[in-house]
Amino acid sequence: MISILRTIWKVFLHLFRKRVTIRYPEERPSLAPRWRGRIVLSRDPDGGERCVACYLCAVACPVDCISLQAAEDEAGRRYPSFFRINFSRCIFCGFCEEACPTYAIQLTPDFEMCEYMHRNLVHEKEDLLISGPGKYPEYSFYRVAGLAISGKDKGEAENESAPVDVKDLMP
Amino acid sequence: MNETIMRLLMIAVVLGGALFIASGLIWLERRLLGLWQDRYGPNRVGPFGTFQVVADMIKVFTKEDWVPPFADKAVFVLAPAVIVATILMPFAVIPFAPAMQVINLNVGLLFFLAMSALGVYSVTLAGWSSASKYSLLGGLRAAAQMLSYEVFMGLSLVGVVLLSGSFSLGRIVEAQQGLWFCIPQFFGLVVFVIAGVAETHRLPFDLPEAESELVAGFHSEYSGMKFGMFFVGEYLGVTLVSAMITTLFFGGWMGPLLPPVVWFLLKTFFFICFFILLRASLPRPRYDQLMALGWKVMLPLSLMNIVITGGILLARG
Numbered sequence: 001m002i003s004i005l006r007t008i009w010k011v012f013l014h015l016f017r018k019r020v021t022i023r024y025p026e027e028r029p030s031l032a033p034r035w036r037g038r039i040v041l042s043r044d045p046d047g048g049e050r051c052v053a054c055y056l057c058a059v060a061c062p063v064d065c066i067s068l069q070a071a072e073d074e075a076g077r078r079y080p081s082f083f084r085i086n087f088s089r090c091i092f093c094g095f096c097e098e099a100c101p102t103y104a105i106q107l108t109p110d111f112e113m114c115e116y117m118h119r120n121l122v123h124e125k126e127d128l129l130i131s132g133p134g135k136y137p138e139y140s141f142y143r144v145a146g147l148a149i150s151g152k153d154k155g156e157a158e159n160e161s162a163p164v165d166v167k168d169l170m171p
Numbered sequence: 172m173n174e175t176i177m178r179l180l181m182i183a184v185v186l187g188g189a190l191f192i193a194s195g196l197i198w199l200e201r202r203l204l205g206l207w208q209d210r211y212g213p214n215r216v217g218p219f220g221t222f223q224v225v226a227d228m229i230k231v232f233t234k235e236d237w238v239p240p241f242a243d244k245a246v247f248v249l250a251p252a253v254i255v256a257t258i259l260m261p262f263a264v265i266p267f268a269p270a271m272q273v274i275n276l277n278v279g280l281l282f283f284l285a286m287s288a289l290g291v292y293s294v295t296l297a298g299w300s301s302a303s304k305y306s307l308l309g310g311l312r313a314a315a316q317m318l319s320y321e322v323f324m325g326l327s328l329v330g331v332v333l334l335s336g337s338f339s340l341g342r343i344v345e346a347q348q349g350l351w352f353c354i355p356q357f358f359g360l361v362v363f364v365i366a367g368v369a370e371t372h373r374l375p376f377d378l379p380e381a382e383s384e385l386v387a388g389f390h391s392e393y394s395g396m397k398f399g400m401f402f403v404g405e406y407l408g409v410t411l412v413s414a415m416i417t418t419l420f421f422g423g424w425m426g427p428l429l430p431p432v433v434w435f436l437l438k439t440f441f442f443i444c445f446f447i448l449l450r451a452s453l454p455r456p457r458y459d460q461l462m463a464l465g466w467k468v469m470l471p472l473s474l475m476n477i478v479i480t481g482g483i484l485l486a487r488g
Contacts, residue, residue, distance in 0.1 A: 004453065011452035014207045021210045 035109035036092045039085055041125065042106055042134035049129065050104035050141060053080040057096035057105050065089035066096060076149040077142065083128060087113060088121040102141040106134045181273050182263075189262050193406040198223050200406075200447050207451040228399075236395035239301065246300035251393065251400035254293035258407040260286045265414050266341045268424045268431035279340040280332065283415060284325050287370055291317040293404070294372070294379055298389035309388025312458060313372060313379035319465045320369035320376075326473035327362035330355075330480040331419050344423030353420040358476040360420045362469050367416065369465075371408035373446060375453035378461060413442035 022029050031037070044050050053070035071081035096105045115121050133139065148154045155162040198213060198221055205212025213220035238244055264279035266272040276282055291314055298310015332338060334355060335346030343352075353360050369376040380388035390401045417423060417438040424431035426438075456464070 008448060008452045011207050012448055014209055017209050019206075019209050019211060023211070023214075 031109040031111075033109070035111075036094045036097075036107040038087075038108050038110040038113050039090065039092075039096065039123075039128065040106055040108055040130045040134065041083060041104055041128045042130055042136075043132060044140035044142075045133055045138065046140060047131075048077070048140075048142075049079050050102045050133075050139075051080050051083065052078040052102055052104070052141060053083075054078075054101060056099040056101065060095040060099035062093060062095065063089045063091055075151065076147075080125065083125040084122060085128060086122050088118050103134070103136045103139050104141075108134075178273070181271070185262050185267075185273055186259065189259060189407060189410060190403070192410050193403050194224050194228070196406040196409065196443065197227055197402070199443070200450075203444060203447045204451050207448065231396055231399040234395040234398075236397065239303075239392050241302045242392060243300035243302065246296050247392075248397070250293050250297035250300060251390075251397045251404070253296070254290055254404035255400050255407065257286045257289040257293065258404055258411055261411055262414075264340055265411075265418055266344055266423060267435050271424075271432060272341060275339060275341050278338045280328060280338045280343070280419075283340075284321070284328070287324070287411075288317075288321050290370070290404075290408070291321070294389045297393070297401070298379075301389070301392040303392055305385045305387075306389050306391045309379045309381070309385045309391070312381075312385075313389055316369055316372065316376065316378060316461060316465075319462065320366040320469075323362050323465065323469040323473045324366035324370060326470070326477060327359045327366060328419065329473075329477045330359040333477075333480050333484055340418055340423075344418055344425065347422045347425065351420065351422040351425075356420060356476070356480070358472055359480075360416070362473045362476070363419070364416060365464075365469060367412035368446065368449060369461075371405060371412055371446075373405065373409060374450040375455050376461060377455060378458055381455065383455075409443055409446050410439070413439045413446065416442050 042050050051068075053068055055068065055070070058064075058066040058068060065086040066084070067086075068080040068083040070078055072078050092107065094107050097107050100106075113121070142149055142152065142157075144158050144160075146154060146157055146160055201223070202212040202214075202220065213223040216222040216226050238247055261283040263273040264276050264282050266275070294313035294317070295310045298306045298308075298313065301307070301310075331343060331352055334352060335343045337343060337346070346352075372379045378388075379385075380390070382388070385391070390398055393401060414435075417435060421438050423438075424435040426434035429437075
């Protein structure tokens with residue numbers, strides 16, 4: 001009996017509490033820096049595409065929402081000829097971001113991507129590519145990778161020593 | 172002639188007022204529940220969400236008004252009308268102010284009890300005519316619950332009648348001139364409030380509906396405005412029981428400074444809010460607990476109240 005009255009009183013006291021609701025369109029919620037929202041493809045500091053079309057994101061994706069086709073340009077750089085993310089399937093798990101070896105695919109704190117048509121949720125490469133480097137401003141894959149492309153031969157990357165001549169007997 | 176017009180006007184005012192308050196409660200209840208749960212409730216349609224009522228009405232009216240093919244059609248259609256009618260009737264005998272009353276029955280209290288007893292038919296028939304097991308279970312529960320709580324409701328008011336010496340609600344209010352009956356009839360008040368909650372089958376005593384077990388209980392099969400009628404009936408019931416608590420235990424229209432009607436409405440509003448607070452705070456008891464509370468606690472309490480009140484009145488002479 002006392003506990004019932006106490007319950008009623010305690011609930012009544014909620015009259016003087018602050019409400020927890022955030023009235024969304026007028027008030028914006030504060031999103032965590034690591035919020036996993038809309039997926040973007042970033043560029044390296046020089047403005048080139050970071051994606052090397054390794055398919056690791058497509059493999060890691062548990063719902064198979066990423067599809068792409070690898071291609072290679074005349075400089076020897078790999079890039080995706082198309083890159084498509086079906087956001088009506090995406091579960092925003094962030095596995096693609098973890099799998100990406102070049103920091104190309106990144107999840108951003110943006111969730112406002114409603115559409116009236118399902119097919120408008122399929123984002124193509126033009127929709128996904130952003131102009132900047134995203135979360136890792138200094139990183140450029142071809143500057144640190146050992147892969148030879150035109151204008152940068154083997155051994156010329158940052159922190160890379162010249163390649164060993166295997167036919168030379170000298171230590 | 173003039174008398175008749177005044178009477179008709181009074182009926183229109185009371186009818187309109189009761190329905191207006193009942194529909195306003197749709198909004199008020201959701202706002203208050205929101206307040207007590209640290210959220211907003213409906214706040215989009217119109218100022219503070221007050222037009223939510225209109226939006227809900229439009230929605231209810233445009234819903235498909237469907238009668239299940241397996242239902243007993245005539246009874247199915249009749250049941251929701253019965254609850255609204257039986258709950259609207261007692262508003263006729265409630266004195267809102269000294270001369271503001273549709274009819275001053277000398278058995279007003281009995282009329283109220285009789286009408287609220289008739290309300291049982293509505294839910295029972297609704298549950299039975301739906302010919303669905305959840306509805307039937309809800310209807311059965313409603314019948315058992317409302318009939319048993321009817322007993323204590325009547326018994327709890329005997330003390331009030333003893334003190335005032337009349338069944339007329341106007342006389343009962345006048346008898347509270349010196350002291351409101353909530354003090355000498357405290358146990359009567361407690362029993363009446365609990366029985367009133369059970370009569371209107373509101374939370375925590377909403378076992379006939381019990382959405383966690385019975386879908387929506389006796390009105391599972393109802394849709395559209397027929398469902399709306401049950402809804403309006405429930406809110407009318409809350410208003411009615413609040414008005415009766417005010418009239419019987421809290422001095423009706425009596426109060427200083429403000430005009431009598433305002434006092435009556437303020438007190439009624441307070442008890443409506445209390446009803447909503449009960450809904451916000453208390454969980455639903457098990458069915459056997461509800462019955463045990465009724466017959467093992469409420470009945471002895473109300474009988475004791477009668478014996479003590481009668482004894483004191485006799486001793487005083």
